Amino acid sequence: MKLIIKIGLFVLITLQSVAQPLPRQNVKGVITDRATHFPLPGAAVSFPDLGKGVATNEKGEFRITEIPVGRHTVQISMMGYEPVVLQGVEVNAGKETVLEIPLTETVITLKGAEITVKRGEGPVSPLALSSARQLNIEEGMRYAGTRNDPARMAQNFAGVSGANDGRNDIIIRGNSPSGVLWRAEGVDIPNPNHFSTFGATGGPVTILNTNTLRTSSFLTGAFPADYGNAMAGAFDLRLRNGNKDRYEMLAQVGFNGFEAAVEGPLGKRGGASFLVDYRYSLIAAVHALGLSVGTGASVPKYQDLTMKINLPTKKAGTFGVFAMGGLSNIHFIPSEDSTDLYNTGDYEVLTTSNTGVAGITHSINFSPKTYGRAFAAISAAESKTDNFEMEAEVRGKRRMDLDYSLIRTSFGYRVDHKFNARNQFSVGASGEKMQLDMRNRRIKDGEEELSDMVNASNGAWLGKGWMNYQHRAGNDLTFNAGVYGQYFGLNGQSVVEPRFNMKYDVSKKQSLNLGLGMHSQLQQLEVYFNESAGSLTNKDLSPTRALHAVLGYDLLLGERLRFKAETYYQHLYDAPVERRLTSFSMLNYGADFGFPDKPNLMNEGRGRNYGVELTLEKFLHNGFYFLFTQSLFDSKYQGSDKVWRNTAFNSQYVSNFLIGREWTVKPGFSVGADSKVSLAGGQWYTPFNEIATVDAGYVVYHEDRAYSMRNDMYFRWDLKFSFTWELGKTTQKFFIDLQNLTARKNIYTRTINVETGKITDVNQIGLFPNVNYQFTF
Template sequence: MSKTTIINLLSTAILLCGTMSVQAETLRGTVKDAVTGEALIGATVKIAELENAAAVADMDGNFTIKISKGGRYTIETNYIGYEPSVMKEILISGPKEVVLEIALRENSTELKEVVVKPRVNKEATVNPSVLTGGVMLSMEEASRFAGGYNDPARLVMSFAGVSGDAGGSGLSIHGNAPERMQYRIEGVEVFTPNHFNDMWNAGYGLVSGMNSNVIANSDFFTSTFNANYNNALSGVFDVKMRSGNNSKHENILQIGTVSEELTLEGPISRKNNSSYIINYRYGFTSLVDKLGLVDTEGSHLGFQDFSVKLNFPTKRAGTFSIFGLGLFDTNHDDPLKIEDAHSVYDASNNDSKLTQILAGASHKIHFNNKWTWRTTVAYNMQHLKSNMHYYGFARTENGTIKQPLAYEDPNNPNSKMYPYSQQQMNEDRLVFNTELSKQVTSKWLTQFGGEYSHRFFNLYYRSHDKLYDTVNPMTEYTKMKDNTGLANLFWHNIFNLSDKFSLSAGISGNYFLLSKDLSIEPRVSFKWEPNEKNSFSMGYGLHSMIEKLDAYFYRDGNDRLVNKDLGLTKAHHLHATYMHKFNSNLTLRVNAFYEYGFDTPVGINGSTYCVTNRYYNYTDEPLVNKGNTRNYGGDITLEHYMSHGFFGQTNFSLYKAEYRGQDKVWRNQLYDRGFMFKILAGKEWMIGKNVLNVSAKYSIQGGLRYTPVDVDQMRARVNMGIIDDDPIYKEGEEFTKRFDPTGVVDLTISYKINKRKVSHTIAFEGLNVLGAKVPQYQRFDLGTRDVRIDDGGIAFPNIFYRLDF
């Protein structure tokens, strides 16, 4: 979009502010059955705090309520034979319509003299069949929670048991590696949708490609997933994209120091209730680097993404939708500065490119006999290419390094960069997912279906065994172009045995075509609610997943594919939750969990490597399915839902994460941080029609585990003139050390000015505003001939102006 176009849009919107008459705020939405998606004709919706602010759902389940004064309100919905719904603190303010999708659950209690308890938002997952191990993620919170950054992945970092990184969006759950969790979008498994995902570290990334402007309320699971969730060991992020406004065209233009974005939504056909929503974002961290707002340490990171969803409801043939997501990332490094080179790692130069595309179509239809059928087909790809070079080091005559270090200088023909590694990780997936569900009776819901993904891949990874090797060719650790598939089937049921007790039970089957490995996995959970204030739930599940495909195609020194027969990695999950409601706004949640992994790939011939400690984006050693893991501990969360403008949450987690290889010795896992503590609080003020929001979050967590470098051996090697990319670690001390804990402060301040036909928002979103350094690596410093700690955390301030019109 050109600068002239942006100026014209701003001018037009501001002109509308002065010419349009005052319009009432609008609440619209749809009331439907939570299971079938069927419109609930005649459901009543009202705003509890206002008189005569109510509506009745029409033939399509739609309702509209106009109010004259904006604010936060409680939305109550009732329908005969269904549990009432209470949605608290819904912000209705400004020209943008508030569109709700209200899903009611059928009342399982027989019609006796029983007071049916209303279901309050945030107390249940979007998926109606989940009893334990999951929480609902509200996208509205992503805009006002400190550290949310309009990024669903960063919002999840506020939850108990979930650790993140000050410089990225990788999610570690209860000490598991980020790559052990799964993302789903519109019902299908996808690559981790983070910018720069797998570019350096497996399952990480800088910021999510998912944008809260286009994401609906979604579910996040940390244990004992239902049978319809497969190929994950630590967690599942089940993301739903929202449909665009089907009655009014609305737009968002945002200009900031980190990214610029435009969101367009509106009706395709008002008669048919079809709609579109499109979001495009262009990010350039080089701007904040040049402004001195963030230090990118010589790396230039560029990213773009887009999201789209087209929704086509029909009267009799169900609802069709088309959706898409695209991420485009580039990275290159500045020439090396002599004064910054103290380690061989400082002398690296990385040139990388990442492309991710998701394109799919889905269809959902419900039948009069309470059957619902959803089918989704999708194409998902991730193509990564990366080249690593190292700048040459100048040496004295006896072979030792002299200072300063040499670097690539266009005026000096004796200086040069030496190639070290080349990597290409291209994978394309065709995915088919289908699910049938039926509310057999008011007490029994059954679901069954499956997913098949066929995976085409073209992988290579080659590297020199030693730096500055100009004689020998690179060693090829991975080189394979082929295809394989992953299939699963499931059957899941939920039984509401009484108004106090529910039981969920199912079974899943996972089959990996490459290794011909089949896993049959039972899942069961229950929830007991003895009264309105207390509930107890517990679940068990056997889960499995495949590794990243490069792990299967490592080639040993004899060019043999020694990992090709690796089977599924498996784990038993046991999870329990106690929940106490002090009142309608204050809730205590206590979790306890135990996970025992088996058939985990580990190294051979004395190697202490385990895939659960995978940090880098490649595998370069032979593996066997003979390892174990165990993760156990507990979380406690005290949450205050928004009331009178105040909201807050504090949680504490204490856990242990261990693994063992073929030697049967238990060791700490890389992500065994031990503990984490988070406290978040915010306040919102209505100033006339305008909204001021201030929120802050403080989090502290234990550091990553590491193996100490053997300083004496490193000094001896450097004295002999040997410099390479492999540090020598102390044997027998694998992951015995832990970096110091790090405290990080996030801050969000926003002010929204609501005019007649437009709203203006000025905001500051600061991630790690105090610039806390997060220890990430132990290095050997060539200058001091001693170890040093390299930090990974960065401060990431985003100052932006947003226009809703």
């Protein structure tokens, strides 16, 4: 009876919402110069389908009232700048729509010439001309199967693979996910995931909150000089500002947890603003009520917080204060089901993971042509794991304990100066003080007592600097030439890396881009402090290095249909390998839970990645969009034995097809359907040595056959249905995302019984319904 009443109330509210007059909302924002971030007064902002428009004020700001809810086209134009057209801008009743739009100054003004920039076509960074794209958060949230996770959104792009339902690691072009640089508000940040482990850049649940993010840049190779100490790519995230004119609130519940957010003005309206968003684990909350959530006794508990304060001043620029972080823990209790994803065999495991970053930024326009930005931040990552025997005769015996913390204090400054429309110079420098405290004890294979693997409390400095010169020979040809350098204080290792990229518009519909560069990445700090016989045998390791080359082609097949192709080659060298002849290489690590305890490493490993990537994208128009990406690649490496082998990430092909449609049932009420099909080659793995495992009583692999066996291909079909209600000054959004609709048994890992030698496959998630409800007001 209660259920019937709830359904009746739900229908009544829905009918009431669609029967009322169509709600309206304000659209506001700021128009700036792309190179210098200087506000542009006098720019024309219009809604051509409504016949409404305004000009920006002296601060580059605009505000248009009484815009009907729904999707609209927005046009921006200004004399001397390339015009911009934004398609499918969403306007909701519960929240003002805020747009931040950069314009590019024209080099040569031709009468009647028009350049149209569509949403999602380019990166936010003006220095990135190849292997880069914009991640519009609103677009990404439409995609089926993403769980409102930016990392999973990026896995739909060409050159990126995930193929792991339990983790959101970003594997770019066959590189280790540890080669990805995470950056927020211009600050390099630690692994932004709950249950993260040292050495990894992914995790099961993201700390990043899509409700607090704005359009960001995602780069997949040959990135420009302002990104360094990374091998694979960079994810440059930006937090949005809170509403400076009125208070707005959000309540949400879904896979990522129960969520509450509030934003609004600080002091006088129209000036400073704040934004605070908090989430708590849905699974933990449901379990606390005594309900089963399908995880048995192993319940993941986590919470996270994101905040930003924006403080503009009359003469001193703008100050920003931001923070994000998460706390997480889980207690793994052995299961009798060997195929259980959370099964830990005969061991009880307690693990805790905490991470966070807080910082302050200051940006200022010294003049219409010069922009400066400073930052200072502190970040921390902590991971603790205890592993106990559960067998009766040794119950409670500690098998392993790990206590790891890394604190980084960083600061930096950059300046962008535009001499004229053709020439721009950018320069920046930063420093990091890293403090590692780590104790890793475990019982080695074949032994009975705990041994110290790492017992370190050490610090190190890292200094970085870069400069870039951009020249625009015309509206159709742009060059970037730059150099990046860094110095590692622990061992005195330094690198200097030239970078170059260019873009040439062959015609209004075709363009070519080229990216070349040297890139490097330090080893994880715990690798340098790995002790052997009381000595830091890895202390003098140099960074792993790579040469990147990318050639791309873009073709507009219509006003809203784009084809893109890129081919690339990466030569990797100076990768750490063992001094004795083995198949080991650090190029294969980064997606596991932790890094290997390997002393006496040397920089003599090599690798190579090459491939081709295709994208066909239909931008949202009249409620319809699709995205098809195809990646074909090969990723190989050499250990100290000089044998070429597949890397652990060499799936060789990845195909994604996303398609979606929105329908306006009645004014103020719309429904949507989104579908995604993913297909990827199976990952390579090293087979167990069953006989040696049984004889030794611990797991032994066929190391001479490293990465010679392959999993079956990965396949997943996701189907998502969404509903949006506009009621008065509130917006309600609901979706159900049916992930792995065919219940495909994609393999997660394999385990072996050390007593019998029996090998068991552990599969990833089956059919998983992800439900999410959001209320903004």
